[in-house]
Amino acid sequence: MKRAIFFSLITWCVESVAIAKVRLPPKAVTMREILAASNPEDWRPLDPNRTLYLELSSGRVVIELAPEQAPNHVANIEALTREKYFDGLAILRAQDNYVVQWGDPKADDKAKRRPIVRAKPMLKAEFVRPSSGMPFTPLDDRDTYAPEVGFSNGFPAARDAKSNQAWLTHCYGMVGAGRDEDADSGGGTELYVVIGHAPRHLDRNVTLVGRVVSGIELLSTMPRGGGAMGFYEQEKDRLPILSVKVAADLPENERSHLELMRTDTPTFAKLIESRRNRKESWYKVQAGHIEICNVPLPVRVKAQLAPKP
Amino acid sequence: MKRAIFFSLITWCVESVAIAKVRLPPKAVTMREILAASNPEDWRPLDPNRTLYLELSSGRVVIELAPEQAPNHVANIEALTREKYFDGLAILRAQDNYVVQWGDPKADDKAKRRPIVRAKPMLKAEFVRPSSGMPFTPLDDRDTYAPEVGFSNGFPAARDAKSNQAWLTHCYGMVGAGRDEDADSGGGTELYVVIGHAPRHLDRNVTLVGRVVSGIELLSTMPRGGGAMGFYEQEKDRLPILSVKVAADLPENERSHLELMRTDTPTFAKLIESRRNRKESWYKVQAGHIEICNVPLPVRVKAQLAPKP
Numbered sequence: 001m002k003r004a005i006f007f008s009l010i011t012w013c014v015e016s017v018a019i020a021k022v023r024l025p026p027k028a029v030t031m032r033e034i035l036a037a038s039n040p041e042d043w044r045p046l047d048p049n050r051t052l053y054l055e056l057s058s059g060r061v062v063i064e065l066a067p068e069q070a071p072n073h074v075a076n077i078e079a080l081t082r083e084k085y086f087d088g089l090a091i092l093r094a095q096d097n098y099v100v101q102w103g104d105p106k107a108d109d110k111a112k113r114r115p116i117v118r119a120k121p122m123l124k125a126e127f128v129r130p131s132s133g134m135p136f137t138p139l140d141d142r143d144t145y146a147p148e149v150g151f152s153n154g155f156p157a158a159r160d161a162k163s164n165q166a167w168l169t170h171c172y173g174m175v176g177a178g179r180d181e182d183a184d185s186g187g188g189t190e191l192y193v194v195i196g197h198a199p200r201h202l203d204r205n206v207t208l209v210g211r212v213v214s215g216i217e218l219l220s221t222m223p224r225g226g227g228a229m230g231f232y233e234q235e236k237d238r239l240p241i242l243s244v245k246v247a248a249d250l251p252e253n254e255r256s257h258l259e260l261m262r263t264d265t266p267t268f269a270k271l272i273e274s275r276r277n278r279k280e281s282w283y284k285v286q287a288g289h290i291e292i293c294n295v296p297l298p299v300r301v302k303a304q305l306a307p308k309p
Numbered sequence: 310m311k312r313a314i315f316f317s318l319i320t321w322c323v324e325s326v327a328i329a330k331v332r333l334p335p336k337a338v339t340m341r342e343i344l345a346a347s348n349p350e351d352w353r354p355l356d357p358n359r360t361l362y363l364e365l366s367s368g369r370v371v372i373e374l375a376p377e378q379a380p381n382h383v384a385n386i387e388a389l390t391r392e393k394y395f396d397g398l399a400i401l402r403a404q405d406n407y408v409v410q411w412g413d414p415k416a417d418d419k420a421k422r423r424p425i426v427r428a429k430p431m432l433k434a435e436f437v438r439p440s441s442g443m444p445f446t447p448l449d450d451r452d453t454y455a456p457e458v459g460f461s462n463g464f465p466a467a468r469d470a471k472s473n474q475a476w477l478t479h480c481y482g483m484v485g486a487g488r489d490e491d492a493d494s495g496g497g498t499e500l501y502v503v504i505g506h507a508p509r510h511l512d513r514n515v516t517l518v519g520r521v522v523s524g525i526e527l528l529s530t531m532p533r534g535g536g537a538m539g540f541y542e543q544e545k546d547r548l549p550i551l552s553v554k555v556a557a558d559l560p561e562n563e564r565s566h567l568e569l570m571r572t573d574t575p576t577f578a579k580l581i582e583s584r585r586n587r588k589e590s591w592y593k594v595q596a597g598h599i600e601i602c603n604v605p606l607p608v609r610v611k612a613q614l615a616p617k618p
Contacts, residue, residue: 096526097481127594144450144600172406172506183593197481197506197603201587201596217405217533224526278510284492285436287510291453294506 029279034271035261035298042267043259044154045302046213048247050074052081053256054102054215055242056091061193061215062247062256063175066208068134068153069168070126073177073209077188079119081244085189089114090238094222095230097196101178102241103189116189123187125179126207131159131166137264139272141289145169145200149292151263155211156292158203168208171198171293173216176206195220198293213299214258257302271296338588343580344570344607351576352568353463354611355522357556359383361390362565363411363524364551365400370502370524371556371565372484375464375517377443378477379435382486382518386497388428390553394498398423399547403531404539406505410487411550412498425498432496434488435516440468440475446573448581450598454478454509458601460572464520465601467512477517480507480602482525485515504529507602522608523567566611580605 028037054061067074093101106112138150146158159166174194179186186207193212225232232238247255272295277286337346363370376383402410415421447459455467468475483503488495495516502521534541541547556564581604586595
């Protein structure tokens with residue numbers, strides 16, 4: 001009996017230590033403290049094979065693609081990128097509190113529009129995917145739009161157990177594939193980024209393909225277009241796209257070396273809690289809740305490159 | 310008996326016609342159609358006594374103040390405005406997906422800061438007010454942060470029956486009075502505008518004093534500040550404030566003549582429904598819900614000024 005208790009105690013101690021190892025110091029209660037106390041395991045490098053660089057005269061916008069959610073769109077956008085489809089096209093639209101969108105200004109002119117060589121001009125919609133088999137860390141807060149929200153591979157997402165459907169949510173910075181009236185008229189030739197309050201009514205109506213992880217301010221500060229829906233009416237108002245590149249196609253020294261906080265760890269859960277109930281003394285009332293699009297998804301510059309083998 | 314039925318029918322007809330007069334045509338199902346079919350009674354003129362003009366070199370930002378929610382702050386901001394406190398001060402901060410803020414760059418320097426003559430430098434917080442006695446049109450959708458949300462005098466708001474408290478919600482375009490650590494350290498000398506996803510964790514932590522009804526794009530496109538929390542680090546980066554004026558203090562021909570859609574009418578209820586379940590054929594899935602900060606609060610230029618007496 002004593003021996004059993006002894007072994008239980010050992011087991012408990014070992015488990016406690018194991019937990020303690022991944023636990024943050026108890027003093028880390030604000031986001032700043034949690035980030036400072038985070039472990040290398042709390043972060044993942046941005047995979048260059050699923051990363052786009054949108055190069056503008058004002059700088060680089062870095063986009064992480066979401067092949068788990070929209071495999072065909074992501075493959076097609078990479079194909080378009082690799083045949084330089086986007087190079088020399090332009091930002092076409094900036095609508096306040098909504099989206100910035102880019103593509104071919106002459107897309108509607110069959111004679112003048114940019115030809116597509118190997119990629120596809122249109123694809124079947126990938127608005128939703130089966131929720132079964134999709135990694136999902138639920139957020140314990142009610143959502144106005146979806147039965148359940150949470151995070152999947154670092155992206156804000158929603159799922160519906162009844163229909164076995166899951167989808168990404170239109171939070172600030174999310175990137176989607178514009179389409180015409182037909183659900184299957186997208187494909188990635190026109191892409192938009194959310195630059196305002198999350199337009200969640202677009203969820204399941206457009207294929208979301210990724211999110212901006214760096215440089216969104218280059219898009220969110222664009223002068224708003226004077227035409228309907230924020231389209232620029234004059235060619236001179238459109239900001240040209242210098243190029244779009246897949247990060248893996250650039251030499252290492254030209255890449256942006258970023259790390260993203262994992263969204264399936266105890267540290268991330270603690271970070272969510274630190275934002276749900278703010279402990280900074282400035283706050284007089286704790287919200288007690290957090291909305292999916294208010295959860296920060298931290299990005300940092302990789303402190304030190306791993307030494308090469 | 311027949312007579313009674315006859316009179317009932319008359320009453321029914323009269324009532325039907327009366328209802329029909331304020332009802333929109335049944336075909337008006339999209340926001341565009343509802344706006345086009347709206348009646349003059351669906352709109353209210355912007356009251357010049359509760360309107361501020363923030364004049365920048367890029368144009369005019371029009372702010373409707375909310376004296377029903379923050380009477381002391383609104384009175385103090387008008388007093389500050391009338392003693393030209395803000396004229397020549399600057400936009401101090403632009404933080405992406407958060408706020409733009411203005412005030413005195415030298416506020417922390419007792420010797421150099423702008424003197425306040427008649428207004429007050431600080432005021433007791435007006436984070437909440439009693440919900441009893443406050444007009445409130447509830448929104449029938451669940452909210453992540455508050456037990457109940459809706460609209461009060463044209464502003465997005467929340468209330469809690471249990472505590473008898475009501476407050477404005479931090480939606481895009483809302484204007485608040487910045488403060489230091491102490492809850493009672495605000496007062497209106499520094500004002501901020503929400504330019505990103507609604508930071509609802511600020512609800513009940515700051516006194517909201519109004520909302521931008523025109524010109525928000527002049528603020529939302531400001532280059533983001535390079536310092537902590539988006540503060541501009543260099544004087545040259547700060548956009549000067551030409552002046553702030555109470556609309557009533559300007560001659561009529563220098564005022565912005567705007568009308569706001571009332572939020573307590575059947576037309577506004579219909580508008581909400583048109584956004585909860587979008588009938589435009591582009592939409593393939595109806596959201597079925599709408600979040601308080603996604604409800605549009607339409608503003609229009611007054612079509613025709615009433616003839617002067």
